[in-house]
Amino acid sequence: MSADQKQRSIRCLVAKVGLDGHDRGAHVIARAFRDAGFEVIYSGLHKAPEEIVQAAVQEDVDVLGISILSGAHNTLIPKVVEGLEEYGAFEDTLLLVGGVIPDEDKQELKAQGVAEVFGPGTELEETIQFVRENAPRR
Amino acid sequence: MSGDSQGERVADADEPPELISDLLAGDHRALARVITKIENRAPGYRDLVSALHEHTGDAAVVGVTGSPGSGKSTLVDKLAEEYRDQDLTVGVIAVDPSSPYTGGAVLGDRIRMASTVGDMDVFVRSMSARGNLGGLSTATADAVKALDAFGKDRIIIETVGAGQNEIDVVRAADTVAVLVPPSSGDTVQMLKAGILEIADVFVVNKADLDGADRTVKELREMIELRDDVNPVLGAGKHGPGVGSTPNDGGDEGSESAAGTLDTVGGEEATWTPQIVETVATRGEGVDDLLDAFAAHREHVAATGRAEEMERTRYAEEIRTLLRDDAAGLLEREIERRGGIGEFVDAVVARETDPYEVADELLGPLRECVEERARDEG
Numbered sequence: 329m330s331a332d333q334k335q336r337s338i339r340c341l342v343a344k345v346g347l348d349g350h351d352r353g354a355h356v357i358a359r360a361f362r363d364a365g366f367e368v369i370y371s372g373l374h375k376a377p378e379e380i381v382q383a384a385v386q387e388d389v390d391v392l393g394i395s396i397l398s399g400a401h402n403t404l405i406p407k408v409v410e411g412l413e414e415y416g417a418f419e420d421t422l423l424l425v426g427g428v429i430p431d432e433d434k435q436e437l438k439a440q441g442v443a444e445v446f447g448p449g450t451e452l453e454e455t456i457q458f459v460r461e462n463a464p465r466r
Numbered sequence: 467m468s469g470d471s472q473g474e475r476v477a478d479a480d481e482p483p484e485l486i487s488d489l490l491a492g493d494h495r496a497l498a499r500v501i502t503k504i505e506n507r508a509p510g511y512r513d514l515v516s517a518l519h520e521h522t523g524d525a526a527v528v529g530v531t532g533s534p535g536s537g538k539s540t541l542v543d544k545l546a547e548e549y550r551d552q553d554l555t556v557g558v559i560a561v562d563p564s565s566p567y568t569g570g571a572v573l574g575d576r577i578r579m580a581s582t583v584g585d586m587d588v589f590v591r592s593m594s595a596r597g598n599l600g601g602l603s604t605a606t607a608d609a610v611k612a613l614d615a616f617g618k619d620r621i622i623i624e625t626v627g628a629g630q631n632e633i634d635v636v637r638a639a640d641t642v643a644v645l646v647p648p649s650s651g652d653t654v655q656m657l658k659a660g661i662l663e664i665a666d667v668f669v670v671n672k673a674d675l676d677g678a679d680r681t682v683k684e685l686r687e688m689i690e691l692r693d694d695v696n697p698v699l700g701a702g703k704h705g706p707g708v709g710s711t712p713n714d715g716g717d718e719g720s721e722s723a724a725g726t727l728d729t730v731g732g733e734e735a736t737w738t739p740q741i742v743e744t745v746a747t748r749g750e751g752v753d754d755l756l757d758a759f760a761a762h763r764e765h766v767a768a769t770g771r772a773e774e775m776e777r778t779r780y781a782e783e784i785r786t787l788l789r790d791d792a793a794g795l796l797e798r799e800i801e802r803r804g805g806i807g808e809f810v811d812a813v814v815a816r817e818t819d820p821y822e823v824a825d826e827l828l829g830p831l832r833e834c835v836e837e838r839a840r841d842e843g
Contacts, residue, residue: 388499
């Protein structure tokens, strides 16, 4: 069984959504996830919610991490959630948001299905630990 | 967290038949999940792949390989776009290396797949090499089956041409394109890597850069050289003595060859790799590349080579599975006998040697096989 477990690797999609060209944070996360032994698919910049949904469904990721620094999270995240639901992928995808999100919006995002919101200054180890503990077991 | 347990239940209940029927019905999520199970060697994946087999055989599979930065992903993107223009559905498997230390990987090929985003009829799946030698080619071949059974008309396997592992991966393809960036020296390096032998089409991508002409020339010389040096080898693959015994199995291949078999027949039977120049970023030369793919397909179909390749592929697949299964069986035997550690101790202490240990562990298996042979003989 140990051989089987070795084969299993947490798959993550790190995505930049909307008109937001700041991808340093997404790169840092992608690298940290890689070094933690995860398989990371990076979306590239300026993706529409439906493109992210397409990638998440096709790649069958365990974790979808969306980086938003533009302030458009209240419009974009629900569209991603909706898309995932459409393909039956919402239930077993751990949805994370990283970036500058005001406190009052965090609760709203969580109510919509975001598992956790990571703001500026979050330790990488904290995020990695969260993923390890909460990634859906398939 | 209730979502997690629910997800688990759904996945478990979905196991073999339903997941496959969903896949065959065109459910993208089911296709994605089947490939995940194949990748993870998840319990029950073998039943899934078995169930897929009868639905396969309709897709044309193309392998695209080349050194890092040669433009594979961009070219694959343009190929997918062109296929979609022809109303063909496309599956892409992009293999990227993973770290041998952490097992982690950044799979970046998707970034280049920009021309067809939002089009679910292009199914792109990134796979990491996961450092497991040999297993990758099996997983890729199985994933191709999933896409084939799903009904994709064209399947593209994209991988870095960096070693035997990758070469094994593209073997699952009917036609293999090797990308060569225009710069001197690379062609010589390719000879070393043995990539010349697997290329059906050479693609000089970034053909607008300096040195492209020279690379084309070098490739042409290499291909000609190969044909000169290898006439016996080339002929040998297609029946004995093309030069001497004209009617020996050469008939099927020669419907178009009215001339003498020793010259025309020999040339007909062996595919000479084509060289295509492309500028993938602008989509230039992609038509020519598709024509080259089509020409190769027609050629292998007409010469019976396609059937031969399919048979070879399945034979190799059966052997690979047997090797893996036998290895697993023996691994269990090692466990049963107290683990590999004790054997290693004995070898280190010079009490025994690796060959003797292998003989001993293989004993029960050998006895069984020999007993059967005796019973039948």
